[in-house]
Amino acid sequence: MANDAACHQVDIYRRSDFVGKIKEDGSTLGCLYIGQTADHNAVDTDECWQIRRITFVGGVLCTEYAANGKYNQKWADRAAIFPPCPPGAAPIPGQTETNVVTAPPTVKWIEIAAADTEQSYTMPANTKRFEILNDGGFQVRLAYATGKAAIQAPITNNEYWPLDPSTTYGEEELAGPISIFVESSTVGVVVVIKSWQQ
Numbered sequence: 176m177a178n179d180a181a182c183h184q185v186d187i188y189r190r191s192d193f194v195g196k197i198k199e200d201g202s203t204l205g206c207l208y209i210g211q212t213a214d215h216n217a218v219d220t221d222e223c224w225q226i227r228r229i230t231f232v233g234g235v236l237c238t239e240y241a242a243n244g245k246y247n248q249k250w251a252d253r254a255a256i257f258p259p260c261p262p263g264a265a266p267i268p269g270q271t272e273t274n275v276v277t278a279p280p281t282v283k284w285i286e287i288a289a290a291d292t293e294q295s296y297t298m299p300a301n302t303k304r305f306e307i308l309n310d311g312g313f314q315v316r317l318a319y320a321t322g323k324a325a326i327q328a329p330i331t332n333n334e335y336w337p338l339d340p341s342t343t344y345g346e347e348e349l350a351g352p353i354s355i356f357v358e359s360s361t362v363g364v365v366v367v368i369k370s371w372q373q
Contacts, residue, residue, distance in 0.1 A: 197306065197345055198224075198250055199371075205264030206230055210250040215308060215343050219251040226250065228257050231267045280369040285357055287315070287364045293324055297354040301372045306345040307355065309338045311364030315357055317344065324358040338366075 196215045200208040207229040217223050226241040226248045241248045241256045281299050298305060309315050316335040318324040323334040338344055357366055
């Protein structure tokens with residue numbers, strides 16, 4: 176299997192906060208393909224993707240998993256894995272010909288300029304989903320509100336979540352503007368934020 180040293184095969188059906196990369200293809204109205212992998216360096220032809228297809232037929236959302244949800248599929252094969260989109264499939268709620276994400280993501284690099292000093296980034300308007308990659312060698316702290324990325328004492332008062340080196344965190348199906356607040360105890364750590372807009 177391609178990249179078998181970096182890709183994980185696990186039988187889970189929900190998205191993990193530690194997924195390395197997520198892809199979404201809604202170019203076929205009525206069908207939505209979602210792929211995820213633990214390897215943020217994976218390419219579409221690597222056999223390390225979990226792929227699911229969502230269809231909307233008769234008012235019912237149906238989710239199908241390739242290979243019972245295992246992380247051993249090629250994203251490039253997503254359309255061929257499943258049978259044709261069911262007759263009568265309607266646009267998935269929120270999916271129209273004009274709001275399917277087809278443009279490249281917006282990319283923002285943030286370098287930690289001072290230790291334990293908050294830096295922030297506000298996603299562009301109409302952001303649908305985002306991924307944050309810790310591209311440095313040290314842990315960073317993330318929060319959704321100002322002042323929350325700082326280390327607190329006792330530890331139970333902390334309101335940030337840690338992002339380890341070479342790992343990615345992401346969120347999907349965003350409904351409104353969102354800002355991310357970043358801190359690290361190490362100067363020079365780089366965080367890369369990718370966001371997709373409708």
